[in-house]
Amino acid sequence: MLSSYHIAVLPGDGIGKEVMHSAADVLAAVAARTGFTCRLDYQPAGAQHYLDSGVALPEPTLRTCERADAILFGAMGLPHVRGADGTEIIPQLDLRFHFDLYAGVRPIRVFQGLPTPLAHPLARSIDLVLVRESTEGLFYARGRGDVRSNDGVVSEVYDTMKISRRGTARICEFAFALAQRRAQQKGRLARVTNVDKANVFASMAFWRAIFEETAARHPQVTTDNAYVDAMALNLVLKPWTFDVLVTENMFGDILSDLIAALVGGMGMAPSADIGDRHGLFQPAHGTAPDIAGQGKANPTAMLLSAAMMLDWLAVRASDPRLAEAAQLIERAVETVFAQGTVRPMEFGGPHGTPEITQAVIAALQVVP
Numbered sequence: 492m493l494s495s496y497h498i499a500v501l502p503g504d505g506i507g508k509e510v511m512h513s514a515a516d517v518l519a520a521v522a523a524r525t526g527f528t529c530r531l532d533y534q535p536a537g538a539q540h541y542l543d544s545g546v547a548l549p550e551p552t553l554r555t556c557e558r559a560d561a562i563l564f565g566a567m568g569l570p571h572v573r574g575a576d577g578t579e580i581i582p583q584l585d586l587r588f589h590f591d592l593y594a595g596v597r598p599i600r601v602f603q604g605l606p607t608p609l610a611h612p613l614a615r616s617i618d619l620v621l622v623r624e625s626t627e628g629l630f631y632a633r634g635r636g637d638v639r640s641n642d643g644v645v646s647e648v649y650d651t652m653k654i655s656r657r658g659t660a661r662i663c664e665f666a667f668a669l670a671q672r673r674a675q676q677k678g679r680l681a682r683v684t685n686v687d688k689a690n691v692f693a694s695m696a697f698w699r700a701i702f703e704e705t706a707a708r709h710p711q712v713t714t715d716n717a718y719v720d721a722m723a724l725n726l727v728l729k730p731w732t733f734d735v736l737v738t739e740n741m742f743g744d745i746l747s748d749l750i751a752a753l754v755g756g757m758g759m760a761p762s763a764d765i766g767d768r769h770g771l772f773q774p775a776h777g778t779a780p781d782i783a784g785q786g787k788a789n790p791t792a793m794l795l796s797a798a799m800m801l802d803w804l805a806v807r808a809s810d811p812r813l814a815e816a817a818q819l820i821e822r823a824v825e826t827v828f829a830q831g832t833v834r835p836m837e838f839g840g841p842h843g844t845p846e847i848t849q850a851v852i853a854a855l856q857v858v859p
């Protein structure tokens with residue numbers, strides 16, 4: 492247990508700044524109620540900072556993240572701001588690689604009082620976590636693309652997927668540990684579904700072999716395998732049948748957006764990027780330039796990401812106050828939507844960032 496927690500705060504671009512404002516207010520409210528202290532250490536980074544200074548992720552920001560107990564991240568990247576190779580400025584990927592944040596954890600669940608695009612009655616029970624390997628897979632090719640030319644004209648480009656024994660074993664172990672923790676919390680059997688394309692690629696057949704080796708070390712966990720194309724289908728047809736999914740970086744990138752849609756939109760999907768030494772917590776959405784600066788963003792994904800941060804810190808620092816604070820944020824968000832008085836603009840309602848934030852803070856004072 493620490494007397495004060497040092498949080499590196501990187502609001503970033505677009506709605507990242509707006510939802511971070513919301514998270515800071517909610518953290519202050521929950522800290523006051525549970526009796527812990529945290530110092531929010533704001534640091535510049537992102538596409539706008541790149542435009543202003545020529546650097547997207549300044550060295551002092553990186554150093555602060557290194558020293559901090561956790562990193563809270565808004566969103567970064569603007570469509571019109573591009574590097575020399577034509578790709579967007581995305582410092583979050585640099586942070587993942589720099590801090591070896593190999594486990595991308597994306598939980599989703601349907602909140603009472605909010606609609607889901609799926610009509611099936613069981614859709615109300617959707618509650619699953621996608622675990623995305625975040626340091627290799629196809630994203631390993633980022634910045635390493637092999638561009639070949641013929642007579643000065645680009646003729647072929649290769650992006651190579653990397654699947655290593657170490658990288659796959661550690662993400663599978665992470666998924667199994669998470670499934671067991673969830674099973675304990677929810678009073679049910681642990682289950683992990685592996686998602687790959689082992690029928691086509693040698694790299695994916697290797698991934699599956701490592702998954703099976705990991706499964707053999709955890710006989711108490713139920714497991715199954717799915718091809719990513721079939722999983723895309725089943726995540727729409729029967730997502731309530733899944734608990735923990737584990738998959739390669741690129742497949743995880745795509746399926747994360749798909750599962751966010753199942754619960755109504757990006758504004759409801761939190762995430763954590765976890766390594767052995769560091770943790771970064773950010774909403775699954777991007778900077779949403781279409782609604783930025785208008786107070787329209789749904790801050791829920793950011794607030795639930797802050798709750799994930801507290802939950803992670805609670806275990807690392809053996810601090811039950813933080814575990815309680817994480818649960819209080821979850822319960823406050825649940826209460827606000829269940830009461831039906833707040834409906835985010837993302838769901839066609841009238842409420843934007845300030846209204847949702849105020850409602851969550853009010854609920855924080857009264858939820859048990």
Ligand code: ATP
Pocket residue numbers: 506567568756757758759775776777778779780781782787788789790792837
């Ligand atoms: P990235 O490539 O970084 O994921 P993107 O622009 O492709 O960025 P998002 O920024 O996540 O994707 O936005 C996708 C859509 O979801 C946009 O229409 C955006 O307005 C909407 N959206 C994203 N986050 C929120 C939010 N918190 N509240 C309301 N709408 C959101």
